[in-house]
Amino acid sequence: MTLLANHPERNVLRVQLRQNIVLKELRESEMAALEPYLSVVDCQKGDLLLNQGVHEMEQYFILDGILKRVVTNQEAKEMILRFAAERDIETSYAAWRLKTPTPYSIVCVSKARVAKLPMPQWVAFLESHSQLKQSFEYEVMHLMSEIMGHTITLHLLDAPGRVHRFVRKHGEMFERLPKKQLAAYLNLSPETLSRLKNQGKI
Template sequence: MEENYTLLRKHIEEIIALTDEEWIFVSQFFKYKKLKKHQFLVQKDEAVPAEFWIISGLTKAYAIDSNGKEHILQFALEEYWTTDFNAFQNQIPATIFIDCIEDSEFFSLRLEDLNMLCAEVPKMSNFFRIKSHYGYIALQQRILSLLTETAEERYNNLIKKLPKLIQRVPKKMLAAYLGVTRETLSRLKA
């Protein structure tokens, strides 16, 4: 377990430096959680208890439209943060699902703990501000990609950015993420 907390500290200290005393205080707010493949972190229309930092494993965040079609918003793997951020921040029911594609381990952080943590260790506010900006940038790039790039360009960019993801995600899910059919994805891979 200690090595998981070491990974989290390393992740945080890529952006801010913490004293050992600060780390001891910070670490107490992160709760370990383990889920099996196909278990949910977040379910639509339910409360969102926390945001999650992935220690190991892989999740997908998605919505299902009125025709039953799945639209994947994000794959989150090791060292990613994931939740339904709108529902988490505003304490409203979730609008998306997040489930595990693989057996996964996480640290969870409840909103009240996040707020206390940032109040007591102000540099953690800076950490979360920077991480939020990175997430916003990634979201903008994803939207622009869907709006301006061909399916082939989206696929090639995904291979460049996350080559290991291609091996870990079923073709059907990759197609849903890229906004193409499975047949189109097969042609792109050929």
């Protein structure tokens, strides 16, 4: 983990951060005010960024790679709630606001690089930047709505329908995701997903 300001690739990283869905509207002065709080972390496939059930939380801006949000029950059965890639965010902001433990884990699907800062510092920054707070909270609500839509889809659509919906909404990620992970997200077996693809139904 390296502070952004000290990172040897900091100029490239600053460009990537400027493309983030939440940070892209910030002025140069606002970005400069945020930068001292940001650390850059290089992660390997399978690394855990956030553990379900904890109270210490962070805000993540994805620079490279793919992350997943996963909830696990007491029998260790996993459900993938969403995937996120470059220019996107991961967060447990709602849990922080509600003063509840994190309801899910955040795990690296691939090799990844993220910029992060502790949630208390991110919340303090939001409180002094009302326009950013508004757009960030909108994005958090959008993500929650997407997850709800996906969960409903698992019950209402057949296998081809679930796959088609994913391709329509997240086509750029279809070829990048390991098929085992994508199949788990769509509540299919890897064999079913492969068969649908081979039959040209995707």
